[in-house]
Amino acid sequence: MKKVLLSIFGIFLALSFSLTSAQAASNYTFKDVRNPDNPYNATDFYVIRTLASNIKSEVIKKPVSSSGYMGINGGLFSSSCYSCTPSGRSISYYSGAKNNYNYNGTSSKQITRPTYVTYYDKKSKQTKVKILKFKNMSQITNDFKKYPNQQIKTAIGGVRYSVSDWGSKAYYAPARRTVLGFKEEKGKTYAYLVISKPMVTIPQLQRKLSRIGLNDKNSIMLDGSGSSSMRVKNGSKWFIDKGTETTSGKTANRHVFNMVRLINTN
Secondary structure (H helix, E strand, O other): OHHHHHHHHHHHHHHHHHHHHHOOOOOEEEEEEEOOOOOOOOEEEEEEEEEHHHEEEEEEEEOHHHOOOOEEEOOOEEOOOOOOOOEEOOOEEEOOOOOOEOEOEOOOOEOOEEEEEEEEEOOOOEEEEEEEEEOEHHHHHHHHOOOOOEEEEEEEEOEOOOHHHHOHHHHHOOEOOEEEEEEEEOOEEEEEEEEEOOOEOHHHHHHHHHOOOOOOOOEEEOOOHHHOOEEEEEOOEEEEEOOEOOOOOOEOOOOEEEEEEEOOOO
C-alpha cells in the first residue's frame, strides 16, 4: 500500500511539473513534430501555435535570428545578395503600420497570389482567418467592404502549392519550406507558423503537412530554401533556426523583407 501511494504521489508530481512547464508561455506553444514513419524518429517540422489574434506581419529587412521578435520568415522578396537589404515582393500589411508593402509582386507588375488575412469579427468578437487570392491590398480592402462587421488586422502574401506558381524545377527540388496555416479548435482560430527541418519537394511537403491537419485550403507557402527560419523561446532556452542554403548545405541567415511574428510572447 505504501509503495502504491508513493507511486501515485510520483505521478502527481510528474503531472504537476508538466503542467508548470507548459504554462511557461501562455500565448503560444512550440513543438518539434517528428515523423512517425522514419526509423530514426527524425524531425519533420518546427511549429509555433498561437491564437490568430497574436500574429502580425512585420517588415524587418534583416535575418529573423537578429530581429528581436519571435516567429518565422515571411513572403517573397528581391535582393542583390542574401546579406543585402531586400525589397518586398509579397503583401506585408498590419493595420496602423507605416511601412506596409501593399502588393503581391511589384506595383508595376502585380500578381494574383493567395494572401493570409486575419480579421476581427465584431459578431463573434474573435479574430479569424481567410485566405484570399488578390493582387494588392486595395482589392482586399474592397472585398472586405462587403462585410462591415469584419476589420482587417494583418495580411501576408504567399504562394500556392502549385507547379504553375513555382515552376517545375523549384516544385520538385528538395528545399526547406515555410508554411503559414490556421485551424479552428474549440471555437477559436489558431495560427500555425511552420518550417520544415528536412529539405523536401512540394508534393512531399503536402503529404507531411496532412499529418498535422494543414492543406491548400487552410495554409499558404511563404518563401523557402535558405529563407526558411525561426526564432522562438522554448521554455527557458532560445530555439533559433537560421535556415540552410539548399546548394551548399551551409547556415543561411538570410536578410528577409518581412516576418510573421508573435505580438504577445509571455
